[in-house]
Amino acid sequence: MLKLYCAPHTVSSTVVITLNEGVHWEPILVDVKGGEQTRSDYLALNPKGRVPVLITPEGPLTETGAILEYLGETVLPALVPIDPLQRARMREILYFLGNTMHVNHAHLRRGYRWATTEASFADMAAKVPENMATSAAYIDGLLEGPYLFGDDLTLADPYLYSMTTWLKKDGVDIADFPRLAAFKAKMETRPSVQKTIADGFFG
Ligand SMILES: N[C@@H](CCC(=O)N[C@@H](CS)C(=O)NCC(=O)O)C(=O)O
Incomplete structure (x- = not known):
């Protein structure tokens, strides 16, 4: 199942809406205000220290636009x-x-x-x-x-x-x-x- 590292009030909400258009997925909330995105375990997923990160079957993917396009090509072709x-x-x-x-x-x-x-x-x-x-x-x-x-x-x-x-x-x-x-x-x-x-x- 696709997993998304995300946080309220951030650009990651874009991907949350998109996934909610018809994908079975799981959120992993990141405490951005508390600086969780700067911890070494998170930086291993995204060295840029930002949300969102989508965990695909082949590994992590960052950048909202790239994630949206990946979803369009894999699970939500109707949005392209x-x-x-x-x-x-x-x-x-x-x-x-x-x-x-x-x-x-x-x-x-x-x-x-x-x-x-x-x-x-x-x-x-x-x-x-x-x-x-x-x-x-x-x-x-x-x-x-x-x-x-x-x-x-x-x-x-x-x-x-x-x-x-x-x-x-x-x-x-x-x-x-x-x-x-x-x-x-x-x-x-x-x-x-x-x-x-x-x-x-x-x-
Ligand atoms: N270009 C990136 C930008 C991501 C980004 O800037 N995310 C912000 C939230 S809107 C963030 O994680 N900020 C945490 C920080 O600056 O420490 C994308 O679109 O995914």
Whole structure:
């Protein structure tokens, strides 16, 4: 059975939703606030010291986007568009969410990854509402609705859903982005998202 090292209020909730779309799996909760991800036994699984880690039959796999694509190729093929360009467009979103939007968000509390002084941390945090609003506007502009690519859920949708749950803390009012707000509401009608919320992954 697939196992996922995960923690509430982190990007790993993306993979939890995706697995809840129809996979038999088991969560292994990581105490991120307590620093469990920095312990040597965890670092043996993921030397980067982050969640999520998926334990596949062949060993651990890290990076949210790579895990989603692995699930798409193995157990959830319905979440991957058949058309090559649509598939590439889905990846275009996956990369954007991982490389840009998540990083924009991380500047709120994780400034120490990029700088050394408190003043720098504060400056980075101050930029978060603007950068997250820019990311939200970009996604709002391309959302077909009800999901990113129309009527069919893809791997990019759970990832985007996680990001929408971060916007409030990031100083962004989702109501300013009506298509994104409608997307979030639609996702919350899905049993996979409802279970993930009920299990405390979004709080
Ligand atoms: N690029 C990675 C980022 C993973 C990541 O940054 N996870 C955060 C939680 S959102 C984490 O584990 N943080 C723990 C720490 O910084 O010590 C992915 O998408 O899987």
